[in-house]
Amino acid sequence: xxxxxxxxxxxxxxxxxxxxxxxxxxxxxxxxxxxxxxxxxxxxxxxxxxxxxxxxxxxxxxxxxxxxxxxxxxxxxxxxxxxxxxxxxxxxxxxxxxxxxxxxxxxxxxxxxxxxxxxxxxxxxxxxxxxxxxxxxxxxxxxxxxxxxxxxxxxxxxxxxxxxxxxxxxxxxxxxxxxxxxxxxxxxxxxxxxxxxxxxxxxxxxxxxxxxxxxxxxxxxxxxxxxxxxxxxxxxxxxxxxxxxxxxxxxxxxxxxxxxxxxxxxxxxxxxxxxxxxxxxxxxxxxxxxxxxxxxxxxxxxxxxxxxxxxxxxxxxxxxxxxxxxxxxxxxxxxxxxxxxxxxx
Amino acid sequence: xxxxxxxxxxxxxxxxxxxxxxxxxxxxxxxxxxxxxxxxxxxxxxxxxxxxxxxxxxxxxxxxxxxxxxxxxxxxxxxxxxxxxxxxxxxxxxxxxxxxxxxxxxxxxxxxxxxxxxxxxxxxxxxxxxxxxxxxxxxxxxxxxxxxxxxxxxxxxxxxxxxxxxxxxxxxxxxxxxxxxxxxxxxxxxxxxxxxxxxxxxxxxxxxxxxxxxxxxxxxxxxxxxxxxxxxxxxxxxxxxxxxxxxxxxxxxxxxxxxxxxxxxxxxxxxxxxxxxxxxxxxxxxxxxxxxxxxxxxxxxxxxxxxxxxxxxxxxxxxxxxxxxxxxxxxxxxxxxxxxxxxxx
Numbered sequence: 001x002x003x004x005x006x007x008x009x010x011x012x013x014x015x016x017x018x019x020x021x022x023x024x025x026x027x028x029x030x031x032x033x034x035x036x037x038x039x040x041x042x043x044x045x046x047x048x049x050x051x052x053x054x055x056x057x058x059x060x061x062x063x064x065x066x067x068x069x070x071x072x073x074x075x076x077x078x079x080x081x082x083x084x085x086x087x088x089x090x091x092x093x094x095x096x097x098x099x100x101x102x103x104x105x106x107x108x109x110x111x112x113x114x115x116x117x118x119x120x121x122x123x124x125x126x127x128x129x130x131x132x133x134x135x136x137x138x139x140x141x142x143x144x145x146x147x148x149x150x151x152x153x154x155x156x157x158x159x160x161x162x163x164x165x166x167x168x169x170x171x172x173x174x175x176x177x178x179x180x181x182x183x184x185x186x187x188x189x190x191x192x193x194x195x196x197x198x199x200x201x202x203x204x205x206x207x208x209x210x211x212x213x214x215x216x217x218x219x220x221x222x223x224x225x226x227x228x229x230x231x232x233x234x235x236x237x238x239x240x241x242x243x244x245x246x247x248x249x250x251x252x253x254x255x256x257x258x259x260x261x262x263x264x265x266x267x268x269x270x271x272x273x274x275x276x277x278x279x280x281x282x283x284x285x286x287x288x289x290x291x292x293x294x295x296x297x298x299x300x301x302x303x304x305x306x307x308x309x310x311x312x313x314x315x316x317x318x319x320x321x322x323x324x325x326x327x328x329x330x331x332x333x334x335x336x337x338x339x340x341x342x343x344x345x
Numbered sequence: 346x347x348x349x350x351x352x353x354x355x356x357x358x359x360x361x362x363x364x365x366x367x368x369x370x371x372x373x374x375x376x377x378x379x380x381x382x383x384x385x386x387x388x389x390x391x392x393x394x395x396x397x398x399x400x401x402x403x404x405x406x407x408x409x410x411x412x413x414x415x416x417x418x419x420x421x422x423x424x425x426x427x428x429x430x431x432x433x434x435x436x437x438x439x440x441x442x443x444x445x446x447x448x449x450x451x452x453x454x455x456x457x458x459x460x461x462x463x464x465x466x467x468x469x470x471x472x473x474x475x476x477x478x479x480x481x482x483x484x485x486x487x488x489x490x491x492x493x494x495x496x497x498x499x500x501x502x503x504x505x506x507x508x509x510x511x512x513x514x515x516x517x518x519x520x521x522x523x524x525x526x527x528x529x530x531x532x533x534x535x536x537x538x539x540x541x542x543x544x545x546x547x548x549x550x551x552x553x554x555x556x557x558x559x560x561x562x563x564x565x566x567x568x569x570x571x572x573x574x575x576x577x578x579x580x581x582x583x584x585x586x587x588x589x590x591x592x593x594x595x596x597x598x599x600x601x602x603x604x605x606x607x608x609x610x611x612x613x614x615x616x617x618x619x620x621x622x623x624x625x626x627x628x629x630x631x632x633x634x635x636x637x638x639x640x641x642x643x644x645x646x647x648x649x650x651x652x653x654x655x656x657x658x659x660x661x662x663x664x665x666x667x668x669x670x671x672x673x674x675x676x677x678x679x680x681x682x683x684x685x686x687x688x689x690x
Binding site: 149150151153155173174177180181187188189190193194195196197198202205206207215228229230232234236237238239241243245247256275276278280281282283284285287295296297298299300301302303306308310312 | 494495496498500518519522525526532533534535538539540541542543547550551552560573574575577579581582583584586588590592601620621623625626627628629630632640641642643644645646647648651653655657
């Protein structure tokens with residue numbers, strides 16, 4: 001079964017990455033529409049895909065007619081403006097923005113963790129936050145021990161903020177080669193040669209929205225609505241690749257070896273953890289990969305049932321585009337099965 | 346009272362910073378000896394101090410004769426080789442290495458926190474780890490609420506690893522302007538555009554020695570030998586300025602406002618924490634300052650008696666040289682008082 005696919009926000013970092021990964025994974029595409037909202041358009045008139053140039057068209061009410069699958073790799077505002085219209089004409093939307101993630105009936109899916117939420121063939125699926133995906137990939141295999149409490153501190157790359165933030169890093173690095181880089185154009189602290197503990201806007205409880213995304217989304221994806229979890233999210237001068245230091249308390253004690261064994265059996269996760277040969281995960285080395293990596297696992301010195309570890313992933317790939325395309329692959333399989341079951345072809 | 350002062354390791358990053366701060370703080374110096382071990386000597390023949398060039402001499406058994414105060418800003422090995430000899434001829438040693446920090450009888454001092462340990466005029470005082478100093482400055486004012494559990498994740502700058510690590514960052518940035526930077530000369534992952542969750546060597550429990558320094562030293566300085574504390578230490582591509590995300594459980598609940606009020610009264614600490622006007626601490630902006638900054642304080646969503654916050658400091662100044670010189674100032678005062686009390690002049 002070959003599909004008609006649209007990407008809204010095709011010219012952004014995640015849109016371009018999605019295009020690359022659709023090709024890498026030989027996603028069966030009959031027709032490809034690349035769409036840009038006025039705002040998101042960075043001037044690319046066309047993008048290469050499988051040897052030909054595909055034009056980037058402005059999104060219009062007709063854009064989603066006859067589209068099977070629409071990847072939304074755009075802002076919340078653009079998602080909100082177009083998601084309903086795309087579904088109304090029969091497209092299934094996989095939305096990378098956070099606009100619908102917290103709507104109860106909208107599945108929020110990391111296929112390795114909660115693919116069952118795709119069961120009734122939803123018309124809208126939300127793709128989680130780029131830090132959250134690696135975090136839940138590492139937490140899910142620990143559920144048999146009972147997750148009691150989670151603390152996260154993230155080290156997030158510039159590309160997680162999109163093309164503008166990545167450009168802020170590049171120009172800050174250039175400006176900072178010989179002396180301290182200046183503040184950014186919006187007046188916020190330089191990202192180059194700095195750590196900025198503010199991602200997205202502040203909420204009234206003193207947390208940033210990025211931190212709350214990790215909290216809300218981990219609870220929803222792990223299906224642990226009461227999970228005691230808290231986060232600090234910080235931007236670091238890295239181009240691609242998010243990292244997170246986690247401390248987790250389990251109801252039943254788990255040894256580092258047991259955790260490594262549980263992770264080693266988990267799809268989407270690679271254990272890179274051998275102090276004796278100096279092996280541990282880093283964001284630069286997971287960039288370009290489609291798995292998250294976990295390592296530095298050890299007993300928590302502060303709690304008898306605690307475990308500490310460090311997780312990294314490519315925020316544009318497994319943290320965004322790869323996960324969205326894995327969702328699409330499942331949806332395509334399920335749709336084919338459903339068509340087969342009802343005798344359709 | 347004017348003192349004869351020596352700096353062993355004067356040509357290193359901390360040694361040079363100490364020289365600058367001795368001048369800034371108008372430390373009363375009668376004679377200044379700049380010393381280098383063969384290993385640590387980076388080729389500087391002399392360093393400027395108060396308008397004149399002071400020669401850098403190789404350390405010898407005679408180097409500490411008639412010296413009142415010796416700052417050791419060198420490796421553990423060099424400290425171990427010279428600390429006893431310097432004390433034997435009457436110098437008081439303030440050692441920035443970790444060689445003696447864990448010896449029970451050696452005071453490990455952050456003057457704002459445990460200056461009382463300088464009471465009996467020790468001949469050797471250990472200066473704490475550069476991350477630990479800011480952490481205990483922020484934890485100490487919370488002691489009245491009862492510190493039950495502490496989790497730390499650090500974001501440490503290259504200069505904390507000394508001149509070589511800073512050079513690794515600079516050359517990695519240059520090599521990484523257009524493509525991924527290569528691994529470092531020792532085969533470890535690039536520091537530029539990366540996060541490296543390994544500082545110092547691995548211990549047998551899976552923690553790095555840097556992480557254990559935070560654990561051991563926080564307990565000793567706070568005089569809480571059983572403190573439940575654990576840490577993840579990571580190097581980030583920042584030149585100067587360490588940061589740490591902390592989550593702390595108190596025996597008695599504390600509100601963010603109470604914590605801010607306690608910190609605001611604490612010397613050595615500046616509260617930079619106002620989400621409504623986008624104020625929070627960053628390492629780049631604390632670089633060059635002699636205080637630690639704390640902010641991003643909020644209730645821990647994962648624990649009813651938990652508090653989260655973010656602390657930064659200049660690792661070469663308050664994290665090293667400034668703290669050592671503050672210790673020296675206290676020692677000089679105490680020595681003057683003792684001399685006064687016994688009628689000496």
